[in-house]
Amino acid sequence: MAITKTKTINWGFGEKHKEYIRNCKYNTINVAEGAVRAGKTIDNVFAFAMELERTPDKIHLATGSTAANAKLNIGEANGFGLEYIFRGRSRWGKFKDNECIYVKTMTGEKIVIFAGGAKADSFKKIRGNSYGMWIATEINLHHDNTIKEAFNRQLMAKNRKIFWDLNPSKPKHQIYTEYIDLYKKKQEEAELVGGYNYQHFTIFDNINLTEQRIAEIISQYDKNSIWYQRDIIGKRMIAEGLIYRQFATNPKKYRTDKAKRNYMSINIGIDFGGNESKHAFVATGITRGYKEVVILESERYETDVDPDGLNQLFIDFVKRIINKYGKVNYVYPDNNEQVLIRGFKNVAKKERLNITIRDSKKIPIVDRIRLVTSLMAQGRFSYTQNAETVEDALTNAVWDSETDELKRLDDGTSDIDTLDALEYSIERDAKRFINQ
Missing domain, CATH: 3.30.420.280 (Nucleotidyltransferase; domain 5)
Known part of the structure; x- marks a missing residue:
């Protein structure tokens, strides 16, 4: 039976976004950080979808602060999520009491399980499975128990991949000191096996936003405020x-x-x-x-x-x-x-x-x-x-x-x-x- 091709995504990717997505193919850990409305999540969803076509692993993980958040930002993503990309060959369902999306790919059926990660006991929902890839939105809102459990669940993956996105947090936030900045340091010292792909985005990197729309968004902020520095410029702020x-x-x-x-x-x-x-x-x-x-x-x-x-x-x-x-x-x-x-x-x-x-x-x-x-x-x-x-x-x-x-x-x-x-x-x- 013929398989319907992946639907073309009606979204423009600027050069910085294209570079990040291309690099996802060659690196195990991929992190997109920066301003709100910069297009970070869609980059990861698109890169994750491309890997899903050829990965030999069957079960994969998608997390947000809550399961609903994960479904909204990764599954739906304002019409640019997994259900849209794989329209005609995907369906929502359940897998071992977890909500999931089933996707028909060129290398067989894949299952993406959706779960929340913000609470101390959230990790219990993702136990019992081995996952190939893991895509997480707002990783800074995940509890450390969830992060560690997700990593443990990927130990047997044939094509281990991690895709994280986040808006800026306080510079000394645990997500930086124990993960993101630590990975960067290890990569620079040639100690990180598998590769690390990091990119920082501002709102101005999203070519889908017109100058008028950007001006409208910026007008809602006091340029001296912490919100402007975080949401527009994408800076980590105290x-x-x-x-x-x-x-x-x-x-x-x-x-x-x-x-x-x-x-x-x-x-x-x-x-x-x-x-x-x-x-x-x-x-x-x-x-x-x-x-x-x-x-x-x-x-x-x-x-x-x-x-x-x-x-x-x-x-x-x-x-x-x-x-x-x-x-x-x-x-x-x-x-x-x-x-x-x-x-x-x-x-x-x-x-x-x-x-x-x-x-x-x-x-x-x-x-x-x-x-x-x-x-x-x-x-x-x-x-x-x-x-x-x-x-x-x-x-x-x-x-x-x-x-x-x-x-x-x-x-x-x-x-x-x-x-x-x-x-x-x-x-x-x-x-x-x-x-x-």
């Missing part, structure tokens, strides 16, 4: 210094006197005090189409008030916002304090305030920071003179330099309470702000 450097340099640039206008929604974010922190209230106006965020007012209160006193502070703040700016649509308090939230709901009902009180969503803090810096970079963030605590909080927010993670310093020297309240007021609409 998180240190001011978080909102562009804002801190000139806060008055973001101040507005045009706050009295109709808003699509007015939200109030609330962070409850405790452990030397304070109660913080932030009222935010959102314009139609999620175009702009305007911080209308903010307050910070001591924590030595009883629940009844806190309820009164809440009612006074809500009524002030309503009187000045119109209807308050949503209130998003810190979801860890359900007793205090019930108190707010009861007193709001008693006062006949037509507001909806919902728990804060608490998306990851890093994602909240990204949202605020993006809005600032695009000129879509402003605050009024009645939001001085927000001005102070943004001006003094700094990274915690004592941790390998992207984490803001919370030692009492900066106002984390107001930052949390601000973020609670807009985080539920994060995707709408980004996609507007």
Whole structure:
């Protein structure tokens, strides 16, 4: 029976990408690192697919931080993944309780198993099989147990190949010190058998992005921020210094006197005090189409008030916002304090305030920071003179330099309470702000 040929991939490869893919043929370990949207994953998927045609090994491994992530970025890849490349001769299925894709190749049927790798016990899902090749996306998000187990599972491979991609992490991240940079050193000293193929990419290396699209993407970033250095330039960066450097340099640039206008929604974010922190209230106006965020007012209160006193502070703040700016649509308090939230709901009902009180969503803090810096970079963030605590909080927010993670310093020297309240007021609409 004739085998359908591999489908031509409708994707352009720049010279740096072509060189990397060609070198994959001759090296055991292949690593593509750099900026987001640079085309790294597609390079590896394409190189992996070409090897799949001729490798004698039957079972292979594809991993991501989760199995779903692996299927999305390697299997589907926005229409450029394995199921697309092998369209007409592949099918999704199961192999020993693992999700997989079966592929008919010129050298027989191959099985690619998809698995997650982020958790300490993720390695258990890939035990029991011997794998020929291993392709991993976002390898820096894999637990070391998974990495070591995957290597062990390849010991009997006839054509052992590794394809990794990653966005930049902190320079001393384990993925560099124990693997990527170590391999480079061993290769330079002629100690690495099998060969090592490494390439670094920036967003400008992706020829599929037009100049206009690149300009649009870049406009979403503060060029002085860690996000620009990582996401656009593809640099390994240490998180240190001011978080909102562009804002801190000139806060008055973001101040507005045009706050009295109709808003699509007015939200109030609330962070409850405790452990030397304070109660913080932030009222935010959102314009139609999620175009702009305007911080209308903010307050910070001591924590030595009883629940009844806190309820009164809440009612006074809500009524002030309503009187000045119109209807308050949503209130998003810190979801860890359900007793205090019930108190707010009861007193709001008693006062006949037509507001909806919902728990804060608490998306990851890093994602909240990204949202605020993006809005600032695009000129879509402003605050009024009645939001001085927000001005102070943004001006003094700094990274915690004592941790390998992207984490803001919370030692009492900066106002984390107001930052949390601000973020609670807009985080539920994060995707709408980004996609507007």
